[in-house]
Amino acid sequence: MADWIRLMDADTLPENAAVTVSVDGREWAVYNVAGEAFVSDPMCTHGEARLCDGYLIGHEIECPLHQGRFDVRSGEPTWSPACEPLTTYGTKTKDGVIWLWPEPNV
């Protein structure tokens, strides 16, 4: 049965930044968009690139390899050549901690 996973202290992720967080051998990309946290799988769906190495532009993460973009809220691709959606996950921030719901959003 799934349970919330503690990802990180919210104050360690600057606004408008992205990082990869590893918990128990699994990785997630965590985004801070104007103080709100979003989480997706860490790798681009178009190729072998870590999205946290790209640029976060508003609610869009731009892949560092071919500059495809995804909306971090929904995972939907918003700019070519990205065409397959990213898997995203539920989050909550409570008492200064970012938590992840490990089952994919649908």
Ligand code: FES
């Ligand atoms: S690897 Fe990300 S857009 Fe190509």
